[in-house]
Amino acid sequence: MKKLNVAIVGATGAVGEEMLRCIYEFNFPFESLKLLASSRSKGKEVVFKEDTYIVEELTETSFEGVDVAFFAAGGSISAKFVPFAIEAGCVCIDNTSHFRMDPEVPLVVPEVNAYALKDHKGVIANPNCTTIQMVSALTQLNDYFDIERIIVSTYQAVSGAGVAGMEELYRQSREVLDGQEPVAKTLPCGSDKKHFPIAFNCIPQVDMFDLDCGYSKEELKMVNETKKIFNKDIKVNATCVRVPVLRGHSESVYIETKKPIDMDKVMELLGNSHGVDLYDDLTNQIYPMANLFIGDELVHVGRVRKDLHNDHGLNLWVVADQLMKGAAYNSVDIGLKMIEMDLL
Incomplete structure (x- = not known):
């Protein structure tokens, strides 16, 4: 299976931490994994399983070479940085409310409407947890x-x-x-x-x-x-x-x-x-x-x-x-479904 370069935006938050766990637990195929957060968390060491990651500051150039990014840092962050990620050729799976009702953005729960993924234009929205x-x-x-x-x-x-x-x-x-x-x-x-x-x-x-x-x-x-x-x-x-x-x-x-x-x-x-x-x-x-x-x-x-x-x-x-089905897991599951559908 093809391995991807992955980023988590908001990696030190509650949902971001669950996303990291889901990537490991559900075998998301990654070659590299970049943890991104605000300047306050820059340099923080995150240990998961036997791997250690150093949190990087989120900037406009963070997405060079990244295939897929999971966003979990708030709507204003997604609004600002998703366009930079798309421009860099990165597919964005956004856990905030910012893109959900945009008619150009698929709003997806994989077991319900995975067919909508094929129409994505660089960003897929994760629905509200409820x-x-x-x-x-x-x-x-x-x-x-x-x-x-x-x-x-x-x-x-x-x-x-x-x-x-x-x-x-x-x-x-x-x-x-x-x-x-x-x-x-x-x-x-x-x-x-x-x-x-x-x-x-x-x-x-x-x-x-x-x-x-x-x-x-x-x-x-x-x-x-x-x-x-x-x-x-x-x-x-x-x-x-x-x-x-x-x-x-x-x-x-x-x-x-x-x-x-x-x-x-x-x-x-x-x-x-x-x-x-x-x-x-x-x-x-x-x-x-x-x-x-x-x-x-x-x-x-x-x-x-x-x-x-x-x-x-x-x-x-x-x-x-x-935090799992309503956020982190559904986001990672969207990515897995996109791999299955040959969209990543």
Whole structure:
């Protein structure tokens, strides 16, 4: 197999670190591997397995000789540096939101719409974490039953807000247990006017609100990205909630379909869906929970049941590690799929 020269942009962040692990764990064929980050991390030593890397500062000339770059350093960084990478002949797989809704950029979950990769023009966008796990679980159901409407409520871990979100949950939990008033500095959104405690609490806001419609940016991402990935005008209604879980997003998903629901067929399709683990045995109280699948690349589905009042309605509970399937692994999997399709 051809070996590639690879770069990770944002290599010292949470997603970048997971990308490095995925490159090794899933045997991405690399000849060389360059770790790029801001000037603050320049010279940092990163040891993985038996290999040692020295972090380099990201510059406009970092991509000379690089075949594929995984971006995980924020939208403004992707906006600035992806054009330089493309100019150098590098294919960019971008984990930020910057390119997702660009009509010229494929938005890809490999098991759902890998065909879109062939139309890339140097950059492929990785969808939002909550969208990825939902469409992965629903893709075969959509193909067979023709989904017309999705209603989803998310239960999102604080790690989705980065290291600051995780530290806030740890600190506030100690404060509450010590009888102190928890101090909120980060959640629900660091750039918003108010902050609220997440310890022993749920916050019905992830990202900033669009005050014109009343939905948050996270909710609108799920609406718009699902339509683009499924390539249909599907009705999506989302409510996104931050919960006091360190890692792993959960979703309550309700779908309405054009064809009536056949539960035997539903279980057959979910049981044979690539990248999906049907984890559903009510007799033994088996269903997915976030703390069961940390570091796991699969999407786990349980509590599958037909609507009691609608023959075209189905409920599912969907769980995934958002740093893995929702970010790092999906990005690396896009690269592996491109190699398989002879696009890299």
